[in-house]
Amino acid sequence: MTYLDKAFDLSGTVAVVTGAGSGMGRVGSEVLAEAGAKVVVADIDTARIDETVAAITAAGGTAKGKQVDVSQKASVDDLVDFAVAEFGRIDSMLNVAGVPHNVDVVDVTEEDLDRIIGINLKGTFFGCQAAMRAMLPQGSGAIVNVASSIIDLPFQGYSVYGMTKAGVTMLTRVLAAEAGPHGIRVNTIAPGSTVSGFIDRHRFNDKGEPDPERLERYVSNMKATSPLGLMGEPIDQAYLLLYLVAPASKFVTGNTFRANGGNARPW
Numbered sequence: 001m002t003y004l005d006k007a008f009d010l011s012g013t014v015a016v017v018t019g020a021g022s023g024m025g026r027v028g029s030e031v032l033a034e035a036g037a038k039v040v041v042a043d044i045d046t047a048r049i050d051e052t053v054a055a056i057t058a059a060g061g062t063a064k065g066k067q068v069d070v071s072q073k074a075s076v077d078d079l080v081d082f083a084v085a086e087f088g089r090i091d092s093m094l095n096v097a098g099v100p101h102n103v104d105v106v107d108v109t110e111e112d113l114d115r116i117i118g119i120n121l122k123g124t125f126f127g128c129q130a131a132m133r134a135m136l137p138q139g140s141g142a143i144v145n146v147a148s149s150i151i152d153l154p155f156q157g158y159s160v161y162g163m164t165k166a167g168v169t170m171l172t173r174v175l176a177a178e179a180g181p182h183g184i185r186v187n188t189i190a191p192g193s194t195v196s197g198f199i200d201r202h203r204f205n206d207k208g209e210p211d212p213e214r215l216e217r218y219v220s221n222m223k224a225t226s227p228l229g230l231m232g233e234p235i236d237q238a239y240l241l242l243y244l245v246a247p248a249s250k251f252v253t254g255n256t257f258r259a260n261g262g263n264a265r266p267w
């Protein structure tokens with residue numbers, strides 16, 4: 001055990017995870033806690049926060065919950081202040097919170113445009129800013145932002161979502177250049193389609209009634225984008241999150257990592 005013990009050991013470190021109440025953020029938080037990190041579990045949904053904290057605690061890990069609305073700068077600043085007050089430092093910031101949107105360009109409302117940009121793009125920007133404030137004096141840290149396969153594949157209806165995720169990817173690359181000299185690494189993951197709360201909107205028809213056929217159509221479309229014929233699970237992204245904040249990735253920054261079933265084409 002010369003290499004692996006150290007490579008993925010997060011003992012004594014502190015991680016802040018947004019969107020930690022569900023999907024990749026939740027499973028990612030559990031994996032980081034299992035690797036030894038103290039985790040600040042942040043989400044807009046307090047019931048979900050409690051569930052994630054309970055799961056981590058039950059498994060013997062350390063976690064504290066904090067409500068955040070990532071679209072609000074003051075709320076994100078509060079989150080990072082909370083983490084530093086509770087645990088003394090921040091070693092990793094995982095900006096996972098995000099929301100879906102699929103509407104053709106001609107039908108997008110200005111309200112929706114502002115809402116999706118506010119959560120997915122500004123929310124990630126605020127997370128990076130707040131984390132940098134805490135990490136710069138430490139001279140160390142790792143930030144991971146979450147984009148999507150959409151950055152490579154122009155799915156119909158995903159203009160607004162795609163703009164936000166392409167923006168997240170560029171934010172990462174620029175911030176990596178700024179942060180690197182201070183010992184801080186910044187990377188993006190660009191997940192492929194993953195079974196999580198994110199696909200809940202496909203479970204119902206336009207009247208809000210359960211619609212298993214609609215879900216089935218969506219799932220088979222998504223599987224068809226992957227040569228493996230699979231949709232992803234949150235754990236597929238959680239392992240990448242672990243890698244990107246762990247000592248194993250000490251030479252890795254400014255990059256985009258794709259656990260996406262090799263998807264190479266829109267449906």
Ligand SMILES: NC(=O)c1ccc[n+]([C@@H]2O[C@H](COP(=O)([O-])OP(=O)(O)OC[C@H]3O[C@@H](n4cnc5c(N)ncnc54)[C@H](O)[C@@H]3O)[C@@H](O)[C@H]2O)c1
Nearest residue numbers: 019021022023024044069070097098148193194196197198
């Ligand atoms: N699931 C997919 O197919 C998929 C694919 C590519 C990228 N992504 C991205 O992965 C990330 C995580 O998605 P997921 O699949 O785990 O989704 P999810 O819906 O299961 O979890 C997202 C979490 O973010 C929280 N959230 C929403 N708005 C928030 C806000 N304003 N402030 C704080 N928290 C907020 C939700 O309450 C939820 O707990 C998102 O950024 C998403 O865009 C998802």
